[in-house]
Amino acid sequence: MAQLTYRASVSLAIAQSMRKDQKVFFIGEDVGAAGGVFKATVGLLEEFGKERVMDAPISEQAILGAAMGAAMTGLRPIAEIMFSDFLAVCWDIVANQIAKTRYMSDGQINIPLVIRTANGGGSKFGAQHSQSLENWSMMIPGLKVVAPSCPSDVLGLMDSAVKDPDPVIFYEHKSLYAFKEEIEQTDISIPIGEANTLHEGKDITIIGLALMAQRAKEAALILKDKHDINAKVIDLRSLVPLDLQTIKKSVIETGHVLTVEENPRLCGWGAEISSLISEHCFKNLKGPVTRVTTPHVPLPSADILEDNTIPSVELIVNEVIKKLKGE
Amino acid sequence: MVDKLNDDIGEEKRLQLWEMMLKLRLVEKKAYDLFLQNLIKGTSHLALGQEAIAGAFGVALKQGDYTFCTYRGHAHTLARGSSIEGVLGELMGRQCGLMKGKGGSMHLTDVDNGVMGSYAIIGAHLTIANGTALASKYNKTNEVSVCFFGDGTTNIGAFHEALNMAKIWNLPIVFVCENNLYMEYTPIHEVTAVEHPAADRAGAYDLDKIIVDGNDADEMLRTAEKAISKAREGKGPSLIEAKTYRHSGHSRADPGKYRPDEEVKDWMENKDPIKNYRAKLLDFNINEKIISEIEEKIKDQVEKATEISMASPIPEIKEIYTDVWANGGSEWHN
Ligand SMILES: Cc1ncc(C[n+]2csc(CCOP(=O)(O)OP(=O)(O)O)c2C)c(N)n1
Ligand SMILES: [Mg+2]
Numbered sequence: 001m002a003q004l005t006y007r008a009s010v011s012l013a014i015a016q017s018m019r020k021d022q023k024v025f026f027i028g029e030d031v032g033a034a035g036g037v038f039k040a041t042v043g044l045l046e047e048f049g050k051e052r053v054m055d056a057p058i059s060e061q062a063i064l065g066a067a068m069g070a071a072m073t074g075l076r077p078i079a080e081i082m083f084s085d086f087l088a089v090c091w092d093i094v095a096n097q098i099a100k101t102r103y104m105s106d107g108q109i110n111i112p113l114v115i116r117t118a119n120g121g122g123s124k125f126g127a128q129h130s131q132s133l134e135n136w137s138m139m140i141p142g143l144k145v146v147a148p149s150c151p152s153d154v155l156g157l158m159d160s161a162v163k164d165p166d167p168v169i170f171y172e173h174k175s176l177y178a179f180k181e182e183i184e185q186t187d188i189s190i191p192i193g194e195a196n197t198l199h200e201g202k203d204i205t206i207i208g209l210a211l212m213a214q215r216a217k218e219a220a221l222i223l224k225d226k227h228d229i230n231a232k233v234i235d236l237r238s239l240v241p242l243d244l245q246t247i248k249k250s251v252i253e254t255g256h257v258l259t260v261e262e263n264p265r266l267c268g269w270g271a272e273i274s275s276l277i278s279e280h281c282f283k284n285l286k287g288p289v290t291r292v293t294t295p296h297v298p299l300p301s302a303d304i305l306e307d308n309t310i311p312s313v314e315l316i317v318n319e320v321i322k323k324l325k326g327e
Numbered sequence: 328m329v330d331k332l333n334d335d336i337g338e339e340k341r342l343q344l345w346e347m348m349l350k351l352r353l354v355e356k357k358a359y360d361l362f363l364q365n366l367i368k369g370t371s372h373l374a375l376g377q378e379a380i381a382g383a384f385g386v387a388l389k390q391g392d393y394t395f396c397t398y399r400g401h402a403h404t405l406a407r408g409s410s411i412e413g414v415l416g417e418l419m420g421r422q423c424g425l426m427k428g429k430g431g432s433m434h435l436t437d438v439d440n441g442v443m444g445s446y447a448i449i450g451a452h453l454t455i456a457n458g459t460a461l462a463s464k465y466n467k468t469n470e471v472s473v474c475f476f477g478d479g480t481t482n483i484g485a486f487h488e489a490l491n492m493a494k495i496w497n498l499p500i501v502f503v504c505e506n507n508l509y510m511e512y513t514p515i516h517e518v519t520a521v522e523h524p525a526a527d528r529a530g531a532y533d534l535d536k537i538i539v540d541g542n543d544a545d546e547m548l549r550t551a552e553k554a555i556s557k558a559r560e561g562k563g564p565s566l567i568e569a570k571t572y573r574h575s576g577h578s579r580a581d582p583g584k585y586r587p588d589e590e591v592k593d594w595m596e597n598k599d600p601i602k603n604y605r606a607k608l609l610d611f612n613i614n615e616k617i618i619s620e621i622e623e624k625i626k627d628q629v630e631k632a633t634e635i636s637m638a639s640p641i642p643e644i645k646e647i648y649t650d651v652w653a654n655g656g657s658e659w660h661n
Contacts, residue, residue, distance in 0.1 A: 025465065051465065057495065062454045062488035069458015069472075072443060073393075075465060092448050092485075097455060101444060105436040106426035107650035109444070141659075142651055165653035193661065242660040276660070 004186070007177040009151035010040040010116070013158035014078060016187055018048055021076060024162055027054040027063055028080025037082055038118055038177055060090035064115065068098050071113040076162055084119040084133045084171060091136075098167045099142030114161045115169045119147070120211055120262055121310050122175030127298035130174075130306075132262035134209065135269045137169045138239045145239040146192055147171040147210040151181040153237060156190030164192060173210040193241035201230030204256040204320055207247065207273060209236045212260040212311060219316035227317075229324060239269050247273065248280055255286035258319060260311050265296040292319050329610045336545055338613055340386065344544050345608060346621045348382040351402040352601050353629045354411055358401060358418055362579055366637070367418045371432040372399040376542075376574035379600035380505050381406040383547035384473055387555050393443045393459040393472040395452040398433035399573075400445035403475055407440040411632035416639050423639035427646060450485030452476070453502060457489055460498035460558075471558040472500045479510030481524040490532040490566065499558035501551075502566045505541060511577045512585045525568035534566045541569025542600040545607070572598065 004012070018024045026044060028036070032055040035042035045053040056063045060081060067079035081087055087094060094115070101109050121130035137143045144166055148154045154172070161168040198213060199220040208216040213235035223229040232250050236243065251257055257277055259270030274289040292311045300306055355375045361367045374381065381396075385406025388394065396403035401414055409425060417424030418432050425437050433447040443459060446452035456474035463470045480486055481504060493500050504525035508515055521527035526536045539550045547569060554565035572594040576583035583591070608618055651657035 054496075057488075057491060059454075059488035059492060061451070061485045062457065062492040065451065065454020065456075065485070065489065066458040066461050066492060069443075069455040069460070070462040070465070071458070072455075073459055073462040073466075075462050092451055093454065096448050097446070097451050101436075102653070103651050104426060104430040104434045105438070105444065106429045107653075107655065108426070108436055108438045110653050112653075141657070240659050244660040 002183055003180050004151045004183045005177065006151045006154055006172070006179040007038065007040045009154040010172060011042055011044060012186055013155045014041065014044060015047060016155070017078070017159060017162040018052060021162070023074065023076045024078065025052040025054065025075065026078045026080070027056050027067060029056055029058055029063070029082055031055060031080050036080070038174065040172070040177060041080070060086055061093050064090045064093040064098065067113050067115070068093060068111055071111045072109050076112050078114045078116060078162065081115060081117040083129050084117040085128050085131050087117065087133060087136065094137070094143070095140045099140045102166070103142060110165050111167045112165045113167050114158070115167070116172060117169070118174045119171040120173040120175060121299050121306060122211065124301050124303060124306055126301040130299045134171055134239055135263050135267060138269055138272070139267070142167070143240060144168040144192060145171070146237065147173070147239070148237065149173070149176065149210050149213040149235050150179060152183055152188065153190060153196070155186055156188045157192060157237065159189040160192045168192070171210065175211050176214070179214070192238050193243055194237065195243035195246040196235045196237055197232065198235050199231060199233040201232040202253050203230045204258060204324060205232050205234060205247070205250040205254045206258045206260060206316065206320070207234045207236060207270070208260040209239070209269070210262070212262050215311065215313050216260050216316055218313045219320065222313065222317050223320055227321060229320060231320060244276060244280070247277065251277055251281045252284045255284055256323060257289045258316070258323065259289065259291050260316055261291065261293045262310055263294060265291070265293045268293050287323065290319060290323055292316060329607065331611060334611070336548065338611065340548070341608060341611065341613065342617065342621065344382055344386050344548060345604060345618065346625065347385050347406060348378040348544060348601055348604065349622060349625045350411070350628070351378040351382055351405055353625055354405055354414060355401060357629050357633055358415065359575070361415070361419065367432070368420065369431055370578050370580070371418060372578045373575045374399050374402040374573065376594065376599065377505055377507060377571045378402055379544040379547045379604070380503065380541045380569050380571060381475070383544060383551045384503070386548060387551040388441070388471070388473065391441060391470050393441050393456070393470060395443050395456040395472070395474045396445050397452070397476055398445060398447040399477070400435050401432070404435040404437060404442045404445065407437065407442050409435070409437040409440050409442060411629060412635040412639070413437065415632055416636040419636055420641060421636055421639035422642055423636055428642040429646065429650070449480050450476070450483035453489035454485050456500055457493050457498055460493065460500040461496065463499050464496070469559050470499070471555050473503060473555070474500065475503045475505060477510065478504060478506040478508065478515040478524045480504070481528060482519060490534065493564040494532045494534060497561070497563040499561065500564045501554040501558055502564065504566070504568045505571055506568050507571050507573045509577070509586070512581070523568055525566055529566045532566070534564065537565065537567045539567060539569050541571035542598050542603070544600055544604045
């Protein structure tokens with residue numbers, strides 16, 4: 001049994017995949033000699049050498065293009081985009097090329113690659129280094145979208161992402177890099193598309209992802225201790241594919257749903273979940289689905305501003321109470 | 328004047344090149360006819376007039392090498408050995424098409440023949456072609472990757488990112504800029520800081536400045552072979568700028584009115600790669616009968632392939648939902 005941070009689990013997960021399969025290589029900016037700007041890839045260059053751990057120029061299109069081309073031949077690249085915000089400068093490669101080439105080629109070409117990227121707020125980096133962009137990739141057919149909330153999920157989901165024959169965007173949350181967990185077994189695999197229950201309860205279903213799933217769990221503990229409310233917390237783990245069955249099962253039991261999203265309001269993933277729930281579970285609902293999101297603003301930088309923009313544990317607690325007790 | 332004594336190419340290869348270029352020309356002409364008959368929908372970008380470039384590379388490359396081209400890629404696809412009905416069928420949205428109608432004219436792909444796709448967003452495929460080249464280096468195999476693009480493409484960021492990466496990693500790749508003097512409708516010199524849009528940038532990436540007459544099939548073949556050998560021997564990337572001209576407009580909808588009549592006439596009459604190559608074959612004392620027999624053979628092939636494509640069924644509607652994912656389907660939730 002060892003304590004592992006989310007940060008250390010990233011480099012361990014990559015290393016485990018690279019040890020298992022010679023076809024796996026890793027490419028990104030400052031990832032090798034420097035070990036990554038978040039120190040999440042320390043030790044990889046030392047273990048695997050320059051052929052398999054490539055320090056790339058500041059050329060996001062060239063990085064993802066090279067990863068895509070290599071994947072087209074059957075290699076299994078893991079490419080890092082330092083901050084998810086930078087996906088905007090290589091979005092053509094992601095959304096037009098990587099996502100669509102299998103379909104357009106009538107299945108002649110597979111693109112088994114992983115794009116891992118540091119996502120989300122909490123670091124006071126301002127509006128261009130803090131966004132939660134899972135929904136950008138969710139709306140493009142052909143991309144799988146994964147966002148682990150804890151070290152064991154990083155390990156298990158990375159294993160599956162690397163083995164997956166389709167492109168996977170792997171959103172790591174910056175504010176979770178220091179998150180610790182006791183881990184017995186590190187070489188694990190978690191199928192992509194299976195949600196995880198972080199807290200059991202029959203009064204309300206709270207659906208979250210990454211940092212928001214952890215905050216929802218903290219909120220559930222407070223709700224139980226102080227307010228006698230039993231919330232079921234579902235950590236989606238992946239948006240595509242989506243574990244609709246787990247959501248449905250819980251909503252049928254509770255009849256109340258709250259989604260907690262870090263993205264700004266419009267077209268956040270919770271909107272799609274809310275729509276699915278109204279389609280599939282309308283008769284089971286005891287009230288409207290509530291979406292807790294960041295307001296529809298770019299993320300501000302100052303402590304007090306950022307803290308009051310991203311949904312907090314307190315906000316989740318209050319929203320649940322408001323919903324169930326009308327307070 | 329031709330130098331018959333010091334002929335480095337030879338009759339066999341010349342005839343191969345002749346046959347290849349003619350096929351590209353006649354298929355493109357057929358594609359144009361099929362448009363006029365409204366049998367091809369959507370858009371299409373013909374490479375009429377530019378056949379010597381794709382043709383030369385088609386002759387010079389080996390099975391297993393990778394090519395990447397643009398939306399103007401019918402010729403480049405055929406040059407790797409894809410079937411004519413595969414190309415025409417795709418343009419007509421038929422089941423016999425290379426991608427059964429899922430990609431269309433701008434996305435011809437035929438992996439079995441090394442055609443790693445045709446790309447319709449300017450610049451992207453230069454970066455992707457680096458990836459197959461990187462794979463060859465990683466696997467220590469000796470395929471060469473070749474990436475074709477236009478003059479207009481030299482002004483987008485991906486061009487510069489890709490050249491830099493290819494150079495620093497010494498990738499086995501050949502970048503081929505087909506400078507047909509225009510982007511869509513704008514003359515390239517009006518929007519480019521340098522005279523030779525690709526070649527004048529080569530130095531910035533420590534690459535040789537290579538300019539070739541892209542309508543001279545022999546010169547094109549020599550240039551292609553040299554760059555391909557260099558890549559195959561592990562000596563790194565090349566950037567070739569081939570001067571050429573398109574005979575038709577940019578795309579189906581374009582009559583090409585922005586080009587001076589005199590200029591068009593000069594290129595069509597004096598610099599047509601096919602016409603000139605035929606004359607050259609005769610200069611090399613190649614029997615006209617052989618030349619004509621090849622013409623008849625290709626005409627026949629194109630007619631037969633057209634019949635096959637027209638007889639081929641349209642795709643089934645259920646195809647909409649296939650092949651998003653490697654499991655063959657398109658499901659996104661359980
Ligand atoms: C990123 C991007 N911008 C604009 C276009 C629209 N467009 C299609 S073809 C073309 C001209 C390209 O010119 P060039 O690279 O010279 O190639 P050519 O068509 O002459 O072969 C343009 C601007 C595009 N497809 N992609
Ligand atoms: Mg052009």
